[in-house]
Amino acid sequence: MTIRTDWTREEIATLFDLPFTELVFRAAEVHRAHHPADEVQLCTLLSIKTGGCPEDCGYCSQSVKADSGVEASKLMDVRSVLQMAAQAKDNGSQRFCMGAAWRNPKDRDMPAIVQIVAGVRAMGLETCMTLGMLTPKQAEMLADAGLDYYNHNIDSSPEYYERVISTRTFEDRLETLDNVRTAGINVCSGGIVGMGETRSDRVGFIHTLSTLPQHPESVPVNALVPVRGTVLGDMLADTPLAKIDDIEFVRTVAVARITMPLSMVRLSAGRESMSEATQALCFMAGANSIFTGDKLLTAPNAGDDSDKALFARLGLKPLSGEEPLRAQRATERELAE
Ligand code: SAM
Numbered sequence: 001m002t003i004r005t006d007w008t009r010e011e012i013a014t015l016f017d018l019p020f021t022e023l024v025f026r027a028a029e030v031h032r033a034h035h036p037a038d039e040v041q042l043c044t045l046l047s048i049k050t051g052g053c054p055e056d057c058g059y060c061s062q063s064v065k066a067d068s069g070v071e072a073s074k075l076m077d078v079r080s081v082l083q084m085a086a087q088a089k090d091n092g093s094q095r096f097c098m099g100a101a102w103r104n105p106k107d108r109d110m111p112a113i114v115q116i117v118a119g120v121r122a123m124g125l126e127t128c129m130t131l132g133m134l135t136p137k138q139a140e141m142l143a144d145a146g147l148d149y150y151n152h153n154i155d156s157s158p159e160y161y162e163r164v165i166s167t168r169t170f171e172d173r174l175e176t177l178d179n180v181r182t183a184g185i186n187v188c189s190g191g192i193v194g195m196g197e198t199r200s201d202r203v204g205f206i207h208t209l210s211t212l213p214q215h216p217e218s219v220p221v222n223a224l225v226p227v228r229g230t231v232l233g234d235m236l237a238d239t240p241l242a243k244i245d246d247i248e249f250v251r252t253v254a255v256a257r258i259t260m261p262l263s264m265v266r267l268s269a270g271r272e273s274m275s276e277a278t279q280a281l282c283f284m285a286g287a288n289s290i291f292t293g294d295k296l297l298t299a300p301n302a303g304d305d306s307d308k309a310l311f312a313r314l315g316l317k318p319l320s321g322e323e324p325l326r327a328q329r330a331t332e333r334e335l336a337e
């Protein structure tokens with residue numbers, strides 16, 4: 001099977017249009033060819049710097065523009081972050097993702113960030129960070145510290161992006177992704193479904209990711225968590241019909257899986273308001289990672305007990321492959337070229 005980066009929007013639209021059972025069947029076939037179908041990676045999220053973000057992302061509780069009640073705090077100290085990582089590992093997590101509500105890290109923040117990456121990695125956890133825009137130099141520092149993945153979402157189609165965020169451009173996003181790729185860090189990039197975008201925006205979203213020169217090794221698909229006081233949260237609360245249809249969410253997961261066969265497709269935010277049946281369909285359609293624990297960055301998450309029960313009901317188990325397997329992928333591909 002060849003990995004394609006030349007998908008057209010028409011081809012992606014045709015996938016979305018397939019009868020649902022056919023689409024999920026095809027996605028499941030691709031999934032089984034490249035991944036253990038009964039294994040799902042367990043990840044933990046930690047907000048290492050919360051709130052007070054100068055960006056105006058319409059979905060986010062941490063923007064200064066939002067009246068969400070989230071209080072701004074400083075960057076956590078290294079020791080506290082490492083304690084949380086140790087706890088996550090004890091609870092069975094395989095990957096530790098850290099987020100900071102920054103437009104971009106300041107150079108003075110980098111020494112602490114580097115220590116955090118090295119410390120978490122030394123515990124045998126896969127590391128991922130999301131800190132906003134990066135310069136090539138900052139990306140190199142993170143690569144040298146051993147960071148496995150950098151998360152930087154494109155969120156939606158290029159056309160819809162500017163309706164959700166005005167303080168940066170889609171091109172800014174792509175530039176940071178390029179800096180991350182050039183530094184040799186695995187790319188984690190996905191987006192949010194259910195922001196009031198159209199099917200055609202979801203096509204454009206998957207099209208952008210699947211036609212990058214190299215697919216992101218990791219593709220988070222979030223369902224919007226509506227937060228009161230944010231532009232999109234308020235819009236959704238006032239027009240409940242705008243909520244994304246579960247079937248359309250599963251379709252998005254399936255199309256991501258078919259177009260990007262090797263990537264980890266991460267069923268990310270929004271699980272707490274999803275039925276077990278919808279989540280099961282997402283796993284069937286190729287999602288193979290979830291966030292565990294009862295909190296995402298600021299929003300509530302499903303929680304460990306309900307996830308244990310879900311895994312037991314579905315006969316799923318935590319990913320068993322060696323962690324570095326995935327992290328090595330970018331390097332292996334480079335060598336193969
Ligand atoms: N400030 C950094 C940035 O924007 O790149 C990192 C943190 S940001 C919170 C990480 C991602 O979380 C965003 O790109 C967005 O896709 C997702 N996100 C934020 N708020 C969300 C919400 N209410 N519902 C679903 N996803 C959300």
Ligand code: DTB
Binds near residue numbers: 191
């Ligand atoms: C991603 O795509 N989803 C995660 C992770 N990357 C950093 C974040 C979800 C945030 C959900 C809203 C909140 O907790 O504030």
Ligand code: SF4
Binds near residue numbers: 056062100102103132
């Ligand atoms: Fe800031 Fe990231 Fe939230 Fe946007 S999504 S407001 S950049 S923390």
